[in-house]
Amino acid sequence: MSDFNVQQEINKRRTFAIISHPDAGKTTITEKLILLGKLIQVAGTVKGKKNDRAATSDWMSLEKERGISVTSSVMQFPYNDRIVNLLDTPGHEDFSEDTYRTLTAVDSALMVIDGAKGVEDRTIKLMNVCRLRDTPILSFVNKMDRDIRDPIELLDEIEEVLGIAAAPINWPIGMGRDFKGVYNLYTDTIHVFKPGKGSVIAEDIRIEGLESDEAKALLDDEYADFCDEIELVRGASHQFELEQYLAGQLSPVFFGTALSNFGVREMLDGFVEWAPAPLNRDTDVRTVDAREESFSGFIFKIQANMDPKHRDRIAFMRVCSGTYRKGMKMRHVRLGKDVKIADAVSFLAGDRELVEEAVSGDIIGLHNHGTIQIGDTFTEGEEVKFTGIPHFAPELFRRIRLRDPLKSKQLQKGLQQLSEEGSTQVFMPERNSDLIVGAVGVLQFDVVAYRLKDEYKVEAIYEPINVYTARWVDSDDDKAFAEFKRKCADNLAIDGGGHLCYLAPTRVNLSLTEERHPKVNFHATREH
Ligand code: GDP
Numbered sequence: 001m002s003d004f005n006v007q008q009e010i011n012k013r014r015t016f017a018i019i020s021h022p023d024a025g026k027t028t029i030t031e032k033l034i035l036l037g038k039l040i041q042v043a044g045t046v047k048g049k050k051n052d053r054a055a056t057s058d059w060m061s062l063e064k065e066r067g068i069s070v071t072s073s074v075m076q077f078p079y080n081d082r083i084v085n086l087l088d089t090p091g092h093e094d095f096s097e098d099t100y101r102t103l104t105a106v107d108s109a110l111m112v113i114d115g116a117k118g119v120e121d122r123t124i125k126l127m128n129v130c131r132l133r134d135t136p137i138l139s140f141v142n143k144m145d146r147d148i149r150d151p152i153e154l155l156d157e158i159e160e161v162l163g164i165a166a167a168p169i170n171w172p173i174g175m176g177r178d179f180k181g182v183y184n185l186y187t188d189t190i191h192v193f194k195p196g197k198g199s200v201i202a203e204d205i206r207i208e209g210l211e212s213d214e215a216k217a218l219l220d221d222e223y224a225d226f227c228d229e230i231e232l233v234r235g236a237s238h239q240f241e242l243e244q245y246l247a248g249q250l251s252p253v254f255f256g257t258a259l260s261n262f263g264v265r266e267m268l269d270g271f272v273e274w275a276p277a278p279l280n281r282d283t284d285v286r287t288v289d290a291r292e293e294s295f296s297g298f299i300f301k302i303q304a305n306m307d308p309k310h311r312d313r314i315a316f317m318r319v320c321s322g323t324y325r326k327g328m329k330m331r332h333v334r335l336g337k338d339v340k341i342a343d344a345v346s347f348l349a350g351d352r353e354l355v356e357e358a359v360s361g362d363i364i365g366l367h368n369h370g371t372i373q374i375g376d377t378f379t380e381g382e383e384v385k386f387t388g389i390p391h392f393a394p395e396l397f398r399r400i401r402l403r404d405p406l407k408s409k410q411l412q413k414g415l416q417q418l419s420e421e422g423s424t425q426v427f428m429p430e431r432n433s434d435l436i437v438g439a440v441g442v443l444q445f446d447v448v449a450y451r452l453k454d455e456y457k458v459e460a461i462y463e464p465i466n467v468y469t470a471r472w473v474d475s476d477d478d479k480a481f482a483e484f485k486r487k488c489a490d491n492l493a494i495d496g497g498g499h500l501c502y503l504a505p506t507r508v509n510l511s512l513t514e515e516r517h518p519k520v521n522f523h524a525t526r527e528h
Contacts, residue, residue, distance in 0.1 A: 006322075006323055006359055010278055010359050010361060012082050012277070013359065013360065013362065014108070015087070015105070015106050016106050016109055017087040017102055018030065018109070018110045019103075019123060019137075020113070021121065021122040021123050022122065024112045024114040024117070024142060025142040028258040029140065030075070033086065033264065033268060034075060034077050034086075036079060037077025037084065073088045074087050074316065074365075075347055076346060076362070079268060083361075083362075089102050089126070097392055098301065099129075100129055100392075101301060101389055103126070103129050103130060103135065104388055105300040105316075106135070107275070107278060107279045107361065108135055109137050110271065111127070111139045112142055113140070113158070114148075115148030115149060115175075116148045116149060119158060124162065127162050127164075131163075133388075134247060135248055136245050137164065137248065138251060138254075138270065138271055138275065141254070141255045141256070142256065144172050144175055144255055145175075145176065145260050145262075146175070146176050148175050151171065152233070155168060162251075164249065164250065164251050165244065165250040166237065166238060167239060167240040167253060168233060169186060169254055169270060170183060170255055170263070170266060171229070173218075174222070180193055180219070182255050183210060183230065185230070188209055190207040190210070190218065191204060191205070192206070195261070196262065200261065201265065202262065210227065210230065245274060252270060252274065254270065278320075278361035281298075282386070282387050282388065283384035283385055284387055285385075288320050288321050288386075290320065290360040292321045293323075294321060294379070294380045295322030295323060295328070295330065295379065296377065297317040297320050297364075297377070297378050298377050298378070298386040299376045299378075300389060302316070302368060302373075313368040313417070313421065314365040314367065315367075315372040316363055317344075317364050317365070317366055318362075319361065319363070321360050324344060324355070324357060324362075324364055326344070327341070328380075329380075330379065330380065331382070332371070332372070333377045333379060333385055344366055347363060347365065373497065374389065374420070375389040375391075391422075391497075391525060392440060392525050393471060394425050394439050394470060395439075395469065396441070396442055397427075397438050397439075398436070398437050398462035399436055399465040400435050400437045400463075401462075404458070407457070410458045411458045412435070414451070414452045414455065414456035414458060415437065415496070416496055418448055419495075419497075420496065423444065423447065423448060424447075424448045425439070425495060425496060426495065427493040427494070427495055427503060428494050429492070430489060436467065436493065438467075445462060467504070468507055469524075470495075470501045470502070471501060471502045471524060472499055472500070472522075472523040473492075473500055473502050473522055474521050475520045476519075477519040481519070485500075487516075488513065491503050491504065497526075510522070
């Protein structure tokens with residue numbers, strides 16, 4: 001690629017994630033998006049593919065049993081003249097940490113709302129995460145083929161609950177059995193509802209002009225009412241403003257039904273047009289321009305055993321600038337080492353393929369043999385570190401013990417790797433040989449035990465332990481820090497990344513300790 005083309009390629013990228021509450025239709029809409037990308041002809045294979053994999057990779061059957069998506073994946077597909085990178089966010093709230101990090105790797109988000117249910121709590125949480133970075137949000141109100149709530153009420157709810165202005169782009173004509181289509185408020189076009197089934201996307205039947213005879217025929221008895229409604233909507237709702245959308249202050253809203261393949265195309269057309277191309281990103285030293293020539297990227301996720309034949313782990317990298325070229329040398333900044341990468345993979349429609357070139361906005365997978373950690377930065381030699389990819393202090397703790405004490409080496413290794421992946425956090429107290437596992441959600445413990453057994457052949461049991469929370473500690477004052485370490489030695493532990501933590505048995509203990517050691521900093525999150 002000449003440099004001119006690289007710029008063009010970057011401008012084509014649209015890298016995003018879907019935020020929604022479980023069951024709102026994220027999986028269904030993902031299938032239809034990929035179908036629109038024409039990469040797979042039969043929608044319905046997204047879940048199917050996951051299940052195929054689960055058949056070969058055992059621990060994923062846990063995910064199947066629970067009906068949740070523990071892992072997240074990446075899908076790339078072309079649409080119009082754009083290249084769309086869709087990052088899947090795990091659906092279960094136990095994995096909010098993983099989701100959070102995924103949201104650090106995107107430039108915008110698509111919010112899918114179940115029209116019958118409105119804004120649900122998981123959506124609120126994810127939205128709050130997006131707001132931290134002013135991520136632009138486009139909304140899709142799903143399930144118009146059912147009796148949903150009053151669309152005006154839904155817009156009010158989006159505005160009130162999520163604190164973001166909502167600008168309807170199209171407006172539904174009826175709902176449920178009487179759903180007739182959507183009317184685009186900006187182009188004065190009706191898209192007539194024709195359910196597409198499975199892999200079929202219904203042809204786009206349009207009626208130009210609400211004033212037209214065809215529109216009147218379609219709406220029939222409801223014509224006058226609908227015209228009144230549109231007048232009301234135009235008067236009472238926000239106008240779409242691109243600037244405000246890009247600033248994360250206003251969300252364009254589309255109505256449709258993912259299951260019937262309707263309205264998704266209109267939404268995707270708007271999305272690829274308006275959503276931001278790769279954005280600039282901050283490092284500890286400077287802001288990296290997404291369009292600069294020199295390559296850089298960071299790791300936001302590590303996933304184990306995607307390909308059971310290789311039992312490898314894949315580190316997911318968001319490319320932040322420049323171009324990855326097969327066989328190139330990159331600096332692994334944390335280790336201060338140059339590595340030659342010839343076998344990075346891309347995720348065309350969810351399948352892994354060797355990638356020759358990738359630009360800003362793309363996600364590539366690096367084979368990880370234990371050297372790569374979440375948050376690691378790779379560059380073409382520059383000593384910078386991307387910021388804003390935190391670890392959260394776990395809220396639940398258990399002591400982990402082996403049934404067979406001879407296997408402690410495997411246990412250590414397993415826990416170390418699972419913590420590098422971000423699946424759990426481990427803490428090793430300074431005063432004893434306990435191993436403490438920390439989690440943000442209780443389900444994580446089950447997953448860890450399952451994977452230890454499945455992948456590392458160790459049977460571990462959990463025991464309750466009196467830890468309320470963990471705080472990463474540091475200080476600029478060496479003397480005060482030494483004093484703190486001496487006095488609090490019983491509560492100190494090293495985490496999986498080698499960082500010192502204070503394990504507080506109670507909330508009261510934590511605040512007392514903070515008071516007694518004012519020169520020590522207690523951090524609830526740790527930047528990778
Ligand atoms: P996820 O949990 O957000 O991934 O949701 P899914 O895509 O798995 O959808 C949850 C359920 O809602 C499934 O039974 C879907 O078939 C159904 N569903 C998704 N979209 C629609 C829609 O537009 N209309 C109707 N009636 N059902 C839908």
